[in-house]
Amino acid sequence: xxxxxxxxxxxxxATRQRLQALSFSEKxxxxxxxxxxxxxxxxxxxxxxxxxKV
Amino acid sequence: MxxxxxxxxxxxxxxxxxxxxxxxxxxxxxYLEPSATLGIDVFVSLKNPQASPLLTLTPIYDYLTxxxxxxxxxxxxxxxxxxxxxxxGDALDEEAxxxxxxxxxxxxxxxxxxxxxxxxxxxxxxxxxxxARILQFVEAGVLDADKLDPILKRHGLLERWEQFxxxxxxxPDASGRGNP
Numbered sequence: 001x002x003x004x005x006x007x008x009x010x011x012x013x014a015t016r017q018r019l020q021a022l023s024f025s026e027k028x029x030x031x032x033x034x035x036x037x038x039x040x041x042x043x044x045x046x047x048x049x050x051x052x053k054v
Numbered sequence: 055m056x057x058x059x060x061x062x063x064x065x066x067x068x069x070x071x072x073x074x075x076x077x078x079x080x081x082x083x084x085y086l087e088p089s090a091t092l093g094i095d096v097f098v099s100l101k102n103p104q105a106s107p108l109l110t111l112t113p114i115y116d117y118l119t120x121x122x123x124x125x126x127x128x129x130x131x132x133x134x135x136x137x138x139x140x141x142x143g144d145a146l147d148e149e150a151x152x153x154x155x156x157x158x159x160x161x162x163x164x165x166x167x168x169x170x171x172x173x174x175x176x177x178x179x180x181x182x183x184x185x186a187r188i189l190q191f192v193e194a195g196v197l198d199a200d201k202l203d204p205i206l207k208r209h210g211l212l213e214r215w216e217q218f219x220x221x222x223x224x225x226p227d228a229s230g231r232g233n234p
Contacts (some may be wrong), residue, residue, distance in 0.1 A: 019087035020194055025160045027088045028055045031080065034090040 055094075056160040057133035061118075062096065063162065070117045072099035075154030075165040077140070077172060082187055084157065084166040085196045093129050093136030097151045097167065100141050109141050146174055146209045170202040177211050177218060189222060 019027070041047060065071050075081070078095030100109045118130050129136030142148040150171035157166055167175070173191050176184035191197055206212045 016087050016194070020085075020196075024084050024157055024166075025056075027083045028080070028159055030088040031083055031091065032055060034088060035092075038090050038092075 055135060056162050058094065058135040058137065059159055059162045059164050061123075061132050062137070063164070065114070065117060068117075069101070070113050071139075072101060073151055073154075073165070074098040075151050075167045077150070077167045077175065079187070081167045081172055082169075082190070084155075085169045085172075086190050086194050089190075093138055095138050095140055097142060097147060097154075098139050099151060111139055111141070114139050144178075144209075146171070146178055146205075149205070149208075150175060168201070169196050170198060170205050173197060173202060174205045174209060174211055177206075177214050178209070180214070185218065185222060188218065192223065 019030070022030075062071075062074060066074060075097050076084075076094060077097050079089055079091035080094045083089065098114075100111070100113075115125070115130065118132065119125070124131050126136055129138050131137070140147075142151055150167045153171065154165040154167050157164060169191060173188050176188050206215050
């Protein structure tokens with residue numbers, strides 16, 4: 001594994017630990033933002049076009 | 055989410071539902087980093103109408119729809135969040151509900167299924183996304199083997215746990231539970 005890749009994985013692990021350590025209330029606020037973004041993506045005409053192709 | 059939980063708590067206070075606990079991806083978020091989900095799975099004990107042996111979600115639907123909340127497939131949309139009410143399907147669900155952890159969301163009291171019960175339930179359901187969630191729990195190091203092992207044993211999931219370990223974590227040459 002390259003140094004670059006090792007650093008990427010370390011940063012990902014650190015971010016996960018930071019998010020895991022948040023309070024439940026803070027995590028749920030992030031969850032709400034994630035959900036709002038998912039809904040925007042789901043409504044996107046581009047996504048619907050892709051869906052029809054499959 | 056706070057407003058959603060306030061409505062569910064009101065339903066509990068008014069006797070529409072009994073004990074409840076959040077499971078699924080939202081329940082897992084209590085222990086792990088947040089991951090996107092469509093809705094909230096709420097395990098709920100129901101009161102049988104007039105000593106009927108049949109459990110029904112009708113009182114929940116009646117209560118919520120009469121207050122203007124809409125249904126969306128298997129969900130009831132409460133204050134913007136789709137909520138699926140799930141009566142316990144087996145002894146594991148029942149135990150998970152009984153042993154749920156009390157917590158607060160922005161000052162609102164609520165209950166969440168324990169990490170060990172969420173893992174056992176995921177193992178029981180055994181879809182690809184359930185296995186992915188179990189891996190998240192294992193990698194996060196939040197499982198207590200002293201709690202998980204008895205749950206798996208009580209509900210006949212030890213063999214499945216062993217298979218999960220072999221398939222996803224350690225391969226066929228090692229052994230051990232709790233940290234598969």
